[in-house]
Amino acid sequence: MNEETKKVQCPFCGGGCFEKRQIEYLYSYEDKYLLVPNTPVDICMECGMIYYDAAVLEEIERRFFAIHQNDEEPDRYVQLPIAAYA
Numbered sequence: 001m002n003e004e005t006k007k008v009q010c011p012f013c014g015g016g017c018f019e020k021r022q023i024e025y026l027y028s029y030e031d032k033y034l035l036v037p038n039t040p041v042d043i044c045m046e047c048g049m050i051y052y053d054a055a056v057l058e059e060i061e062r063r064f065f066a067i068h069q070n071d072e073e074p075d076r077y078v079q080l081p082i083a084a085y086a
């Protein structure tokens, strides 16, 4: 196991090698969407499963509902820059 990447095992394949990346995460709820660029994730190098940090997901969800409370008909993708996470 490589201690430098992450000290967890992939529950999917049992691999222990992860890589940190930033991806575009598409959050969807009912028929509304929020596209979040630069979402930090861990990707299993063995099987390619993507793991999201729970705190990151909570923040995306919080922003999603904040946006959609002010924006009634977002049948388009809303882009938000994320600068708070690195």
Ligand SMILES: [Zn+2]
Pocket: 010, 011, 012, 013, 014, 015, 044, 045, 046, 047, 048, 049
């Ligand atoms: Zn895996």
